[in-house]
Amino acid sequence: MKVVTEPDPTPLVMIIAGTVRRSLDAPGTKGRIRGVRGTFALRSLNDPQAVSVTLEDSRVYVQRGSTGADVVITADLDLMAEPDPPKPKVSGAARHPRLALAAAKLLEPPLGSWRSEAERFMEFALRSPDMPRPVRVVCTDDGSEMTFGAVADEPPVLELHGSGHRLVNAMSGSTLITQDVLDGKLRVCGSLRDLSLMTGRALAWMFGGIEDD
Amino acid sequence: MTDQAPVAPDGADLEEWLDRHEISIIRVEGMALDPLSLGKQLHRSKFSGSLPKGPAVTEFVFGYDLGGTPSLGFWGDWRPSNLGDVHLRPDPATLSPVPERRGWASCMADFTDTAGRALPLCGRTLVRSLAGRLADRGYASRFAFELEGQLFEESFAEARRRNWRGLTPVGVQAPVAYLHQNHHRMAPFFEVVCSRLDEMGIVWEAWNDEAAPGQFELNLAPVDPVTAADRLVRTREVFKEVAHEQNRSVTFMSRVTEEYGNGLHVHHSLSDLETGEPVFFDPGEEGNRSRILDHWIGGLMATMPGAVSLMSPTVNSFRRLQGFLAAPTHLTWAGDNKSTALRVLSASPGATRVEHRVAGGDAHPYYMIAAILAGGLAGLEHSLEPPPAHEGLAWGLPDRFEALPVSITTAADALAEDALLREQLGSDVIDYWIGSRRFEWLMFHTTGGDAEATSPTPWEMSRYFELL
Numbered sequence: 001m002k003v004v005t006e007p008d009p010t011p012l013v014m015i016i017a018g019t020v021r022r023s024l025d026a027p028g029t030k031g032r033i034r035g036v037r038g039t040f041a042l043r044s045l046n047d048p049q050a051v052s053v054t055l056e057d058s059r060v061y062v063q064r065g066s067t068g069a070d071v072v073i074t075a076d077l078d079l080m081a082e083p084d085p086p087k088p089k090v091s092g093a094a095r096h097p098r099l100a101l102a103a104a105k106l107l108e109p110p111l112g113s114w115r116s117e118a119e120r121f122m123e124f125a126l127r128s129p130d131m132p133r134p135v136r137v138v139c140t141d142d143g144s145e146m147t148f149g150a151v152a153d154e155p156p157v158l159e160l161h162g163s164g165h166r167l168v169n170a171m172s173g174s175t176l177i178t179q180d181v182l183d184g185k186l187r188v189c190g191s192l193r194d195l196s197l198m199t200g201r202a203l204a205w206m207f208g209g210i211e212d213d
Numbered sequence: 214m215t216d217q218a219p220v221a222p223d224g225a226d227l228e229e230w231l232d233r234h235e236i237s238i239i240r241v242e243g244m245a246l247d248p249l250s251l252g253k254q255l256h257r258s259k260f261s262g263s264l265p266k267g268p269a270v271t272e273f274v275f276g277y278d279l280g281g282t283p284s285l286g287f288w289g290d291w292r293p294s295n296l297g298d299v300h301l302r303p304d305p306a307t308l309s310p311v312p313e314r315r316g317w318a319s320c321m322a323d324f325t326d327t328a329g330r331a332l333p334l335c336g337r338t339l340v341r342s343l344a345g346r347l348a349d350r351g352y353a354s355r356f357a358f359e360l361e362g363q364l365f366e367e368s369f370a371e372a373r374r375r376n377w378r379g380l381t382p383v384g385v386q387a388p389v390a391y392l393h394q395n396h397h398r399m400a401p402f403f404e405v406v407c408s409r410l411d412e413m414g415i416v417w418e419a420w421n422d423e424a425a426p427g428q429f430e431l432n433l434a435p436v437d438p439v440t441a442a443d444r445l446v447r448t449r450e451v452f453k454e455v456a457h458e459q460n461r462s463v464t465f466m467s468r469v470t471e472e473y474g475n476g477l478h479v480h481h482s483l484s485d486l487e488t489g490e491p492v493f494f495d496p497g498e499e500g501n502r503s504r505i506l507d508h509w510i511g512g513l514m515a516t517m518p519g520a521v522s523l524m525s526p527t528v529n530s531f532r533r534l535q536g537f538l539a540a541p542t543h544l545t546w547a548g549d550n551k552s553t554a555l556r557v558l559s560a561s562p563g564a565t566r567v568e569h570r571v572a573g574g575d576a577h578p579y580y581m582i583a584a585i586l587a588g589g590l591a592g593l594e595h596s597l598e599p600p601p602a603h604e605g606l607a608w609g610l611p612d613r614f615e616a617l618p619v620s621i622t623t624a625a626d627a628l629a630e631d632a633l634l635r636e637q638l639g640s641d642v643i644d645y646w647i648g649s650r651r652f653e654w655l656m657f658h659t660t661g662g663d664a665e666a667t668s669p670t671p672w673e674m675s676r677y678f679e680l681l
């Protein structure tokens with residue numbers, strides 16, 4: 001199934017389109033939503049952000065807003081990636097149970113270990129010559145680390161330190177690395193220049209990993 | 214960099230000029246990425262001692278947005294890597310007494326790095342560079358702004374307390390313009406504004422009310438492009454200062470209410486650098502348009518979709534560029550037709566000019582003029598021909614007419630694809646500007662802006678009303 005966004009999409013539209021794409025790539029997802037039709041929406045509890053996802057015969061269409069959605073999920077978007085996020089409020093699930101289940105499936109793609117998520121992100125990020133390198137990622141749970149974009153014996157220009165949970169979120173694009181740094185959830189060692197350029201790649205990854213060119 | 218002694222206005226010796234005007238404090242002013250005047254107040258001894266480099270300010274003035282958030286996600290290698298300094302190099306020829314502050318002078322400045330090298334992103338430097346390239350071709354240009362804004366009875370503090378809602382426009386609540394009842398009510402404000410402009414040597418030609426609530430227009434006289442932008446910066450400041458002093462508020466946001474938006478039209482023309490004769494007029498050509506003018510229009514038209522971004526810095530800028538709001542919506546030019554993006558007036562040699570009608574009141578005057586000079590230069594260098602002039606009303610057009618970008622993101626996309634503007638302005642400027650505009654888009658959507666709103670949102674009012 002092709003995931004298509006509205007023209008001139010909002011950030012949330014791009015993020016959710018990317019999330020849906022990743023979910024559809026996971027084994028078994030397409031089979032579970034086969035035959036489900038309708039529109040579900042995700043609304044922010046705290047601000048006007050909203051996105052609608054319409055399941056059609058051969059595509060999934062993602063656009064801003066929640067008007068007319070059959071199932072509406074209202075959630076605190078800032079807390080969705082926390083270890084124990086507050087339960088979202090869901091309306092319309094009783095009348096559209098299969099759609100509600102499909103929404104849950106599509107909005108929560110399976111995530112890997114921090115290592116596998118870091119490998120996926122860095123493989124994408126390092127495609128750009130602007131991405132600083134080498135980058136060292138350190139898991140503070142056990143002190144294990146990985147280095148990406150190694151250039152001979154050059155020391156890393158950027159280091160990211162965080163718990164496995166935080167690293168999974170940041171590397172999968174569930175949260176924005178820089179916001180996690182500003183919030184004290186991740187620690188960073190490097191220049192403002194390199195942090196800014198990595199943020200550009202992290203945003204592109206969060207928006208679905210689709211290159212401009 | 215030069216070792217020559219700094220020269221004050223009219224070629225005067227700097228210290229003599231400062232003595233004559235009894236100046237003890239100099240306000241050094243520059244404009245970074247957003248259309249805000251930034252700088253420092255310097256003691257006279259510090260000002261003189263700092264020349265030619267001028268005072269240092271953090272390079273972060275190019276690194277945060279109007280909400281004070283670090284603008285991350287892009288970079289320019291002209292920036293120091295870790296929050297170093299840049300300088301504001303004063304242009305002593307622009308010294309002007311500050312009328313309301315005895316002993317103060319204002320001095321416009323260019324941003325440089327710590328070695329005194331021009332920063333590519335400094336709009337003032339950019340305009341001077343483009344004007345220099347135009348001079349290399351034997352031409353001088355003159356620009357005259359028409360500045361629109363809106364004046365309200367409440368002070369900025371009161372407007373803020375009300376969350377920018379329910380404000381009282383100065384003037385009669387009727388959607389008509391040129392109304393003398395409005396002029397009477399606005400006169401106590403404009404008397405002070407215009408008096409200060411006179412004292413600062415900023416030549417204004419006319420002011421009047423306009424059709425939106427509390428809306429006005431002020432026309433500035435044509436001058437060279439750097440001076441035109443300098444004067445626009447100072448003029449907007451004077452408006453803000455007088456409003457503050459009179460317990461009123463004024464804004465140059467592109468769209469404040471459901472009514473018409475605020476434009477920043479600019480008339481411009483070229484003349485022969487040596488003779489001073491206008492070069493846009495040729496009675497032997499169609500419409501009295503010289504070949505130079507046709508190429509100039511050709512360049513402006515070829516680069517207009519990309520130039521929209523450089524003229525429209527905010528999310529709010531695009532609320533004005535909508536159908537039947539007296540602002541252009543399509544890639545069009547014509548003669549005396551105020552619905553097109555370019556209005557080309559060519560009745561006589563001295564009056565022949567192009568009115569560029571895209572920018573809103575919130576535009577960055579240096580980037581706006583840079584975009585025009587870059588487009589015109591591209592037209593001259595590549596001998597670009599303009600498309601046919603638009604006939605009829607240029608609003609509400611069907612799909613076969615090319616629409617101008619409708620959002621800060623589509624405008625940024627158009628600029629990214631514009632090879633001519635990239636050639637003229639350089640990738641440092643284009644890419645950094647695009648990064649900053651995409652960041653503004655991100656902030657709108659993720660910090661409280663309403664993507665589905667069709668009129669100015671509380672987020673826009675809070676972010677732009679007082680600053681712009």
